[in-house]
Amino acid sequence: MAHFMDVHEGFVGVSKDELAKAHDADLAIESEEGVHFEHAWVDPESGKAFCLSTGPDKEAVLRVHERSGHPTAEIYELAVEV
Amino acid sequence: MAHFMDVHEGFVGVSKDELAKAHDADLAIESEEGVHFEHAWVDPESGKAFCLSTGPDKEAVLRVHERSGHPTAEIYELAVEV
Numbered sequence: 001m002a003h004f005m006d007v008h009e010g011f012v013g014v015s016k017d018e019l020a021k022a023h024d025a026d027l028a029i030e031s032e033e034g035v036h037f038e039h040a041w042v043d044p045e046s047g048k049a050f051c052l053s054t055g056p057d058k059e060a061v062l063r064v065h066e067r068s069g070h071p072t073a074e075i076y077e078l079a080v081e082v
Numbered sequence: 083m084a085h086f087m088d089v090h091e092g093f094v095g096v097s098k099d100e101l102a103k104a105h106d107a108d109l110a111i112e113s114e115e116g117v118h119f120e121h122a123w124v125d126p127e128s129g130k131a132f133c134l135s136t137g138p139d140k141e142a143v144l145r146v147h148e149r150s151g152h153p154t155a156e157i158y159e160l161a162v163e164v
Contacts, residue, residue, distance in 0.1 A: 005123060005132055016162050023164045041087055041134075043158035050087055050132070050160075052123075076125035078132075080098050082105045 001034075004053045004061050006075040012047035019049075025068035026051075033060040083116075086135045086143050088157040094129035101131075107150035108133075115142040 026037045035055035042049045055061045058075045108119045117137035124131045137143045140157045
């Protein structure tokens with residue numbers, strides 16, 4: 001299992017309830033891909049969103065986001081952290 | 083106090099020791115700016131780095147990074163999170 005950060009655009013003006021709904025949609029299906037989304041942060045001013053997850057590979061993480069309706073192509077494997 | 087994510091480029095091939103050294107350089111002076119760096123993640127393949135912090139404003143966070151030798155201009159205020 002590896003650790004990932006994926007990045008989204010377009011979350012301008014998102015509320016906590018809306019983010020929770022999007023996150024819950026990921027959580028509902030993540031186990032089918034062997035993924036777990038740990039945390040999500042949004043800057044509603046710029047619309048930038050960051051999701052921290054664990055999973056088998058980048059593709060599995062991106063599949064969960066795509067299937068739950070908020071796809072992105074930008075993802076990084078976090079091999080080093082402090 | 084607010085929550086921030088800043089993003090760096092150029093950390094290609096960085097080791098855990100090198101990241102810890104950079105992070106420690108931030109921790110050594112962060113209190114002078116009222117900032118605390120909570121976590122840092124790096125993808126050594128792409129060189130992308132993410133730092134999660136709390137502080138009074140974006141400028142204070144960026145000043146710490148600049149003073150400790152790894153400046154960036156890309157930072158987001160994380161007003162919404164789950």
